[in-house]
Each structure stands twice: as structure tokens, then as C-alpha cells.
Amino acid sequence: xxxxxxxxxxxxxxxxxxxxxxxxxxxxxxxxxxxxxxxxxxxxxxxxxxxxxxxxxxxxxxxxxxxxxxxxxxxxxxxxxxxxxxxxxxxxxxxxxxxxxxxxxxxxxxxxxxxxxxxxxxxxxxxxxxxxxxxxxxxxxxxxxxxxxxxxxxxxxxxxxxxxxxxxxxxxxxxxxxxxxxxxxxxxxxxxxxxxxxxxxxxxxxxxxxxxxxxxxxxxxxxxxxxxxxxxxxxxxxxxxxxxxxxxxxxxxxxxxxxxx
Amino acid sequence: xxxxxxxxxxxxxxxxxxxxxxxxxxxxxxxxxxxxxxxxxxxxxxxxxxxxxxxxxxxxxxxxxxxxxxxxxxxxxxxxxxxxxxxxxxxxxxxxxxxxxxxxxxxxxxxxxxxxxxxxxxxxxxxxxxxxxxxxxxxxxxxxxxxxxxxxxxxxxxxxxxxxxxxxxxxxxxxxxxxxxxxxxxxxxxxxxxxxxxxxxxxxxxxxxxxxxxxxxxxxxxxxxxxx
Numbered sequence: 275x276x277x278x279x280x281x282x283x284x285x286x287x288x289x290x291x292x293x294x295x296x297x298x299x300x301x302x303x304x305x306x307x308x309x310x311x312x313x314x315x316x317x318x319x320x321x322x323x324x325x326x327x328x329x330x331x332x333x334x335x336x337x338x339x340x341x342x343x344x345x346x347x348x349x350x351x352x353x354x355x356x357x358x359x360x361x362x363x364x365x366x367x368x369x370x371x372x373x374x375x376x377x378x379x380x381x382x383x384x385x386x387x388x389x390x391x392x393x394x395x396x397x398x399x400x401x402x403x404x405x406x407x408x409x410x411x412x413x414x415x416x417x418x419x420x421x422x423x424x425x426x427x428x429x430x431x432x433x434x435x436x437x438x439x440x441x442x443x444x445x446x447x448x449x450x451x452x453x454x455x456x457x458x459x460x461x462x463x464x465x466x467x468x469x470x471x472x473x474x475x476x477x478x479x480x481x482x483x484x485x486x487x488x489x490x491x492x493x494x495x496x497x498x499x500x501x502x503x504x505x506x507x508x509x510x511x512x513x514x515x516x517x518x519x520x521x522x523x524x525x526x527x528x529x530x531x532x533x534x535x
Numbered sequence: 536x537x538x539x540x541x542x543x544x545x546x547x548x549x550x551x552x553x554x555x556x557x558x559x560x561x562x563x564x565x566x567x568x569x570x571x572x573x574x575x576x577x578x579x580x581x582x583x584x585x586x587x588x589x590x591x592x593x594x595x596x597x598x599x600x601x602x603x604x605x606x607x608x609x610x611x612x613x614x615x616x617x618x619x620x621x622x623x624x625x626x627x628x629x630x631x632x633x634x635x636x637x638x639x640x641x642x643x644x645x646x647x648x649x650x651x652x653x654x655x656x657x658x659x660x661x662x663x664x665x666x667x668x669x670x671x672x673x674x675x676x677x678x679x680x681x682x683x684x685x686x687x688x689x690x691x692x693x694x695x696x697x698x699x700x701x702x703x704x705x706x707x708x709x710x711x712x713x714x715x716x717x718x719x720x721x722x723x724x725x726x727x728x729x730x731x732x733x734x735x736x737x738x739x740x741x742x743x744x745x746x747x748x749x750x751x752x753x754x755x756x757x758x759x760x761x762x763x
Contacts, residue, residue: 307619465640472639494639498618512618514594521596523551530552 281343283308283449283481284329288338291324298324299505301338308448309479313492313513315528316502322485323453325502329483330370330451331360345448365395369442373454375434379426379441385412386422388441396445411440415470432463436470443474450475452484456491468494489532493517501525537603538704538736539591540567544600544614546586547762559762560586564600566755568736570704573727573750576740578757584740585634587757588707590614591738592631593621604628605704626653631707632698636690638682644668645678648696660700667696671722687714699726706730708739712746724749 282305291298299321306312314322327333329340331352340352345367355363364370372378379388389408390398398404405422412419415436417429426434435455442450455471456464472495475482486492492499492513499516501509501524509522520526544564550556561583568574576584589595591602593613602613606628613621625631630651638647648664649657668678671692677685682693691714698706708727712720720743727737727750741747747754 310619469639469641497622511596512593512621515596515618518589519548519595521549526551 281349282306282341283310283343285341285349286329286338287341289325289328289335289340290337291321291328291333292336297321297505298333299328299502302500302507303338304500304507304510306449306481306483308481310498311475311480311482311484311496312498312500313496314483314485314500314502315487315489315492317487320502321505322487322502324505326451326453326483326485330368331355331363342449365392366445367447367449369439369445369447369450371435371438371442371450371452371455373457375426375431375438378438379434381427382425384423385417385426385429385437388426388437389444392441392445407444408440411444414474415440416466430463431459432467435459435467439471439474443478443480446478448481450480450482452482452486454486454488455484456486456488464491471495489517489528501528536569536605537567538570538572538605539738540601540603541565541587541591542601542603544587544590544602545598545762546583546590546595547598561757561760562762564757564760566753568705568738568753570734570736571731572752573731573737573739574753574755575747575751576738576755576757577742577747582757583760583762584757585709587760588631588709588738588740591705592629592707593625628703629705629707630698630701630703632694632709632711634709634713636682636694636697638693640683641681643679644673644682644685644693647682647693648700651697651700663700664696667700668693670726671696672719688716688719691715692719695723695726699730702730702733702735704735706735706737708737708741710740710742712741712743720746 284306286302286304289302290300302325314325316322328335341349342352343349386405386408389411390404393404393407409419409422412422417433417436426437456467468491484495496513499510499513500507503524509516509525516525517529520529542565545562547557547559564587566574576587578584586595590597597614600614603610604613606624611624645661645664648668649660652660673689673692682690695711712723724746730737
């Protein structure tokens with residue numbers, strides 16, 4: 275085990291966000307370690323997406339802060355990271371998988387270019403190598419490589435989502451944010467995608483923060499869970515602890531609302 | 536020196552959806568297992584046997600007491616360990632065979648089993664998984680199929696293979712032979728005996744008296760821990 279695994283990759287400290295008089299989220303704190311997958315669960319309006327945007331520095335917190343361990347090993351407050359550096363993080367060290375693939379993809383250029391673009395952004399120039407890496411990622415996310423020159427507009431919903439994942443992972447990020455990655459997909463397509471995400475996250479030792487309202491997704495992918503309600507974290511712990519031995523009334527309600535398989 | 540030492544553990548549930556109904560499960564749970572020893576938990580259904588196993592594995596939280604487990608040259612207390620610490624202790628020190636197989640859809644049986652070896656070379660892990668599945672009489676043609684469509688007994692054997700594949704100091708078994716025929720039950724008896732010979736401490740819920748007589752060194756009556 276490498277040394278950095280004993281240090282958090284990301285620390286959220288008392289994160290609070292108000293939109294005027296409307297509360298986004300309140301007093302959220304946790305540490306995320308390399309290779310750890312954390313699920314943020316709760317219903318719509320509970321503050322999950324606000325939290326994800328705060329953690330990924332897309333929103334500025336009203337109070338509290340997010341610390342991130344940069345590749346040089348130094349822990350930095352994201353509020354003090356400049357715009358250029360923040361964009362560099364987004365292009366290299368982070369991935370962000372949107373629920374709606376169109377938000378995370380360039381729909382008019384080819385699938386291969388969507389993957390290659392991220393590599394070019396970090397300085398890759400050799401066309402053959404970029405195309406080779408894109409092909410490799412098409413295989414890994416199970417998209418037939420003869421679709422590499424087609425634009426994602428011609429892909430199915432499940433393929434687009436897999437392409438978005440390839441585009442995000444091609445630069446070897448250490449942390450991936452996912453906002454309802456399986457939302458809006460058919461159940462059979464969901465299962466395949468979940469299986470793929472689970473395999474890649476394990477194989478690449480990625481840290482991930484996954485926002486989902488689907489407890490089955492959280493159970494399958496995450497090590498730990500934070501349950502949110504009305505902007506607050508009402509319960510957190512190991513995934514099997516929270517789902518099998520929920521303590522808080524709201525968590526018990528959520529867990530008891532799942533239809534048995 | 537114990538591999539596992541359970542000291543005065545207590546568990547209850549508060550059911551908020553039932554008006555805050557308080558359900559005491561067990562209290563004063565104390566027993567210990569040495570390396571190579573098998574402790575059988577017995578008692579009527581609903582007395583808290585599975586809850587005790589889940590507390591040892593860290594899936595249920597304890598209301599009180601200590602669960603000390605040998606983790607390399609340290610002693611860890613599962614009852615108070617952080618989620619991150621529990622994940623590490625599980626990977627190094629514990630295997631758990633639950634009552635029912637829960638597996639990711641679409642993953643072949645052989646990979647469900649092989650994935651239990653977190654850091655192994657994939658080919659070696661699959662070879663070991665194939666060997667164990669063969670011993671448990673899972674036909675080879677089934678090993679490439681996801682276990683969702685398997686019979687209850689076949690699923691249980693996949694689950695057993697997954698739990699037995701890693702060699703960790705503590706092995707927790709929740710009715711491992713409940714849906715097995717006598718031939719496969721005997722295989723499981725042999726597998727438990729081999730684990731014991733390798734110094735693994737086993738805590739098992741076993742209803743079948745033949746299995747219990749064959750493997751148990753210590754019987755712990757969970758009914759005696761009934762919470763008031």
C-alpha cells in the first residue's frame with residue numbers, strides 16, 4: 275500500500291451553501307481516501323447535487339471549505355485554487371459524469387474525438403497514439419470500435435453514457451464525480467453500466483463520489499454512504515451498515531421503501 | 536491468544552416507522568475463538584445469531600461491548616472502528632458467507648468467486664476459483680454464467696466458494712449448509728476442517744447437527760444472551 279493512501283484525497287469541512295434564503299446544504303463534513311467510493315443518497319431537493327458542485331469547485335460555499343490533495347501531495351483549499359488550475363484539475367485529475375450525457379459530451383464531433391479531446395487537452399499530439407488510446411477505451415467501455423467515427427448523436431442512451439465514462443477516465447483521473455450516472459436508462463442497460471463502472475473503479479483504484487437516489491446503485495458501487503435530507507447529512511457509515519442497520523427515521527423510511535428484488 | 540474475542544456485546548433496534556418501537560436483540564454476548572477453533576452459534580430462530588455475525592463483520596453496529604479481532608500484529612475493535620478501518624480489516628482479516636448470495640448482475644459465477652481475492656493476479660484468482668467451484672460440484676458449464684438463474688443450492692455453493700477462497704484469520708458462516716444435499720454438505724465439512732487446520736478461527740451458525748458435530752469445538756447458546 276502506498277503512503278498517500280493513509281492521507282485523505284479530499285476533505286469536506288462544514289460545507290454550507292445558501293441560495294439567498296434557500297438552503298442548499300448545511301454543515302457537511304467527511305474525508306474521502308484514494309480508492310474509496312462514496313455514495314450520496316436522498317430524494318430530489320435534498321441537496322445532493324449542490325454538494326457535488328461544491329465538492330468539484332463548480333459552486334463556492336457560503337461557509338466551510340473543500341481541501342484537495344494535489345498530485346504533488348500538497349493539500350489545497352479549492353477556494354484558493356485559481357481558475358486556470360481548477361480547469362486543469364477538471365481536464366486531468368478529475369472526471370465528472372453527468373446524468374445527461376449530452377452535458378458531458380460534444381454531441382457533434384465523433385465518439386473517438388470525444389475521448390481524444392481530453393488527451394489533447396493534456397498535451398497529446400500524436401494522432402495515431404490518440405486514436406489508439408480512444409480505441410482502447412472503446413473496448414473497455416464495450417462500444418464496438420467501428421462506431422468510433424460516428425457522432426454520439428447516433429448512439430443509444432447507454433452507449434452515450436459509456437462514452438462519457440471513457441472520455442472522463444482516459445486521462446487517468448484520481449477522483450470521479452458522478453451525478454445519477456444510471457438515471458434515465460432502461461433497467462437492463464443500467465445493470466451493464468453499473469457493472470462496468472464497478473469494474474473500472476476497482477481496477478483503476480479510483481476514488482468516486484456518486485450522487486444517486488437509487489439505493490441499489492449505492493449498494494452495488496459504494497463503500498460508504500451519506501444520507502441527505504433537507505440539505506443535511508442525517509446518517510453516514512459503511513454502505514452495508516446504513517442499508518442493513520439504518521438508525522435514523524428518514525434512512526429507515528428510505529430503506530423500507532425499496533421493493534424487494 | 537484469541538483470533539476473535541467478543542466481549543459483552545449488546546444490540547437492539549429502534550423502529551421509527553413503528554412508532555419508535557424498541558426491539559432488544561441480544562445483550563452480554565461474550566465468547567472467543569482461538570486460531571484453528573470453530574465456534575458454533577446455536578439457538579432458536581430469531582434469537583440473534585445472524586445479528587451477532589453481522590456485528591462481528593461490521594455490517595450491524597453494536598450498542599455496546601467490544602469485538603476484538605487480530606489484524607496482523609495489531610488488535611482492532613470492530614465495535615468502535617471507523618468505516619474505513621472496517622473495510623481494511625475485512626480485506627485482511629475476515630471472510631463472511633452470508634445466508635443468501637448477493638451478486639452483481641451480469642458477472643459470471645467464476646468471477647463472483649474470484650473477486651473475493653482483491654489484489655490477486657486475475658488469472659490466478661480465476662484458477663483458484665475454478666478449483667473451489669469444482670470441489671463444490673458446480674458443473675463447469677455453469678461457471679461462466681451469472682448465478683442469478685442458479686438453484687438455491689448452487690447459489691449457496693457459489694457463496695461458499697467466494698467466502699472460502701481468501702485465507703483470512705477469521706471466517707464467519709451463516710448456515711452454510713442450509714440448502715445443500717448430503718454430498719455437498721460433506722464437502723463443506725471438509726472445507727471447514729481444512730480451514731481449521733490452517734489456523735483459521737471459524738464462527739458458524741449451524742442447524743444441522745451432523746455438520747455441527749463434525750466441525751464445532753465450542754457451542755455457544757445464543758438464547759442465553761437474550762436481551763431483557
